[in-house]
Amino acid sequence: MAQTENDALRVELAQLRQEHRDLDVAVEALAATSNYDALQLQRLKKKKLMIKDRIAVLEDQLFPDIIA
Template structure:
């Protein structure tokens, strides 16, 4: 079980990751709409976005674990 301090730190980290994920989404959209896109850069950004999403889901699960788990 997490302490109050760990919960606060986890929520702060979660919020920062969500902001970064959103920002990456905007950058990717901008790059795609302003051809010619740098395919390598877009792939790297999409990969980073997926990694962030995985971390976000993990932290959300830590903060709100499933009752049935």
């Protein structure tokens, strides 16, 4: 894998990790309110899960499992 491509993947990975943390905080804050919108909470959790899946794909590309 070319170094520039590798660097681009690392930048995207860092951005996705930050977005995942931000969504985690938003989900916790929304759930802590007394009358939260369940649909909005579900959407945030779904988006968070999609980001987590993308993070896993990027990590697999950057750090492949090599069986020695």
